[in-house]
Amino acid sequence: MNELLWFVSRATGTASIVLLTAVLVLGALTAGRRSRAVSQTVVVGLHRSLALGTSAFLLAHIATAIVETYVSIDWISAVVPFTSGYEPLWVGLGTLAFDIVLAVVATSLPRHRLSRRVWRAVHLTAFALWPMALVHGYAMGTANEPLLRLVPVACALVGGAALVWRALAGHADQTRRRAVLTQEWS
């Protein structure tokens, strides 16, 4: 049973890294949009629903890591970083990333009741969350299974490419407004 929990924890953790990367890519595609309205809608929709789905995988990942007794991780380590008895630094990075996920989800669900500035400030911290999760996954993937380390590396490449594209894409809305301003008014 203990062994099963350990495997489930690793599997859901790896799945969370893949899903987080997908959410990041979809978020970058939303912000740096260069596509048609219909595909934009799909991208925005997927970004939000996948983010919520990722939270479910994360909860399973954390719960199984705590419940199994092979390594000592207490419930407190789920929210307070660097308190784990096992690999305090690397587990702590994951905890920190989870805290940011909680903050991002907690500000995104009641988004209509918050000011745009508050929501945006919290949402931007997600850019810190993603590398932390990758390092956490890479550092903890020490079993004789190369896939555990390959997944964070591959995700870093894909997510990194999305971030570079996002930086190069500029701000579609600003570009468009500038173009509108230069046209002649009749």
Added chain:
Amino acid sequence: MSTRSRTDRPTLRVDRVACTGHGVCATLLPGSIRLDEWGYPVVLTAAEDGVDDGDEARAAAVRWCPALALYADRSS
């Protein structure tokens, strides 16, 4: 007494400053919103052949707007 009357069907309004032209509203409300040549939404009136897309679609469009720029105004 308020000079504004509450109507059953809210009017869609776009916050022009907040709108960033993703086009999500036009996709979800094909009957009542079209995009202008720059990709910004135009809410169609009945005179402009606008068709009501229903309460559910309208609520979804308000919820899914990435810029929080679309809202349903009940006082009109």
